[in-house]
Amino acid sequence: RTLGLITTDLALHAPSQIASAVKTRAGECGASVLISMVEHPQQCLAAVQELLAQRVEGLLVNVPLEDEQAESLQAQAAPVPVLFLDVSPGARVHSLVFDAEQGAALGAQHLLALGHQRIALLGGPQSSVSARARLAGWLSTLAAAGVEPCAIAQGDWSAASGYEKAHQLLAGATLPQAILVANDQMALGVMRACAEKGIAVPGQLSVVGFDDTTDSAWFTPPLTTVRQAFREAGLRSVEWLLAQQGSAGQAPAQTRLPVTLVERHSTA
Template sequence: MRTQVTPSGAPSMSDVAARAGVSHQTVSRVLNNPELVRPETRARVEKAIAALGYRRNMSARALRTRRTGLIGVVSPGDALFGPTRVTIAIEEAAREAGYATVLTVVRGSDAATAEQVMSFFLGHHVEGIIVIAPIAEMARTAQRMVGQLPMVLVGAGPEPGVAVQSVRVDQRQGAREAARHLIDLGHRRMVHLAGPAEWFDARERGAGWREELLAAGLEPRLVDVAGWGAADGHAATQRLLAEAEPPTAIFAANDYVALGAVRACQEAGWTVPGEVSVAGFDDVDAAGFFGPALTTVRQPFTELGDQAIRALLQAFGELPGASVTVAPSLVLRSSTSSPAA
C-alpha cells in the first residue's frame, strides 16, 4: 500500500490517519492520550507512524497547548561515573514519559549563574527542571531558581535550608551494608577511604560507615583521599600498607578508588582478599571484571531517573510531593573474605 504524502515532503497527521484508516482525531488521541484508544487501533496508528516516519511538530504543539514537552536538566559537568549515569538515566526516563531533555552544565553557584540558567531554560520554554546536585554548590544554585519553574533536585540529600523536592539514593544505608559485611566476615582493623567532603555522597557514606562500626563496638577510621580516581585510592593505600598494623579491610569511596587500592596491595605483594579485603561503591560496568571481581554497593540509577521524572510530573500537576529515597544493594564478589588467621 502506498499513501500520498503532503507536498512539503514531511508526512502530516492527516497522512498517518489516511494510511491507518482512521480519523485525524484518533491519531491525535494516540499521540496524546493513548490509553483512550483501543489497543488494535493504537497498534495500527503506530504502525503507520513508523512506516511514514512521521515526526510531531513540537513548535505547533507548543503554540496550541502552551506545552513543549521539554525538561531542563542541570548537570555539574563531571565526567565521573555517578553524575554521568544519573544524567543518562534521567534522559531515558524522560523519553519513556514522552519528554525530551535540554541539558546545561553549571559549575558555579553565584546568583548570576543561576540567572543565566533560568534565562536559557525559559528561552527554550522548558516545562520543568531537574538539577543533578552531588555537591552543596549545586544545591545552592537550585535554591536560587526555586519558584520560577517546577523543580526536582537529584542528589544524596539537599543542603540544609534548600527547600526543593529531592530524589536520592540512600548512600548512608549502602555504606552501612558494606561495613556490616566486613564486620560479619570478622574484620576489626578496617579503613574507609572517604571521598571529597563537599560531595553529599561522600558525607553520607562516611556517616553510614561510622554508625555501623560504632554499633558494633568498633572505632571507625576514615582516611580522606584527594578525589574519586584510582590514583587517589592507590596513593592512600600505599600509605596504609606502610603502617605498623595495616588494615585487613578497606571500604573505598567508589569503585575506582577501590581499583587503585587493589593495585597498591598487589604491587606491595599483599593478596586481595587473602590479606586485605577491598569493597567499593557504585558497581561500575567493569566491577565484575576487576582482578579480583569487586564487592561493591550498586546504585539503582535507572530507578533514580524514573523517580526524578515521576516527581517532576507530579509537580506539573501542582501536587505536593515528598522527597524520595531509593535503596542501593550490596553486590558480593571475590574481593572480600574473612581475614587471615
C-alpha cells in the first residue's frame, strides 16, 4: 500500500518531524510513503496529480492552505481520501490540526501568571493560517487581561528571522519583560540575539516558543514552549488514511489535537 505526503519545506523542524512520524507509522503498517515537497500552495495541485499518477491510495497535505485551496484540492483528488494538517478547523475538508488558539492562550496565560505586562509578540508568516491563528489567540488572551502587546513583529519561521526581528524588538529604551514567539526555531534566534545584547533569559526577558521540537530542550536555556505532539499527529494521520478505503463521500472529519505547555527555563 502506498500513501502520499505533500509537505511544506522539510528544512523546517516541524514539518520534518511530522514527515518522520508519518514514515515510521506507515512503515509499521506495511505501507510506503511518497513525499512531494512544495514551496508554494499553488504547486499543490501538480503534486496531487503527480502522486495520484503513482497510484497512492491516500494523501496527507502538510502545507498551510486557505479554505478554498484545500476544498478544491480535496475535490481534485476524489475519490482518493485527503487529510489536511495545516488548515483552519472551519475548512470543509478532512483535517487533523493542533489547537492554535488553545496553544496561544497557554503561552500568554503563562506569562501573565508570572506577572508580566510588557509583552512583545513575534508571529509567523502572514501566509500561514496557523501563524495567524496563534497571533489572534495571543491578542485575544492578552486583551481579556487588559494587556496590549508592547511590540509586534513577524518572522518567516527560521531562526535567522527570529534573530533579526529580536534585534528590532529589543532596540527600544524599555525592554519588554517577555516575548511570545510563534515557533521554537525563531525562539532560538531570539535567544541568540539576547545573548549578544547581554540580555539575560529569563532574568530580564522571558521567552516562550511554540512546537516543542526535539531539540528545544537543548537550547540555552532550555525552552519553555507549547508542545505540539508531532509524532502523535503523524501516527493518527496514517491510521486514519489507511482506514479510509472505499468510504468516499462521508462527512469530513475535523479533529483538533490539544496542545500542552512545557515549562522549562526560559521563563521566570
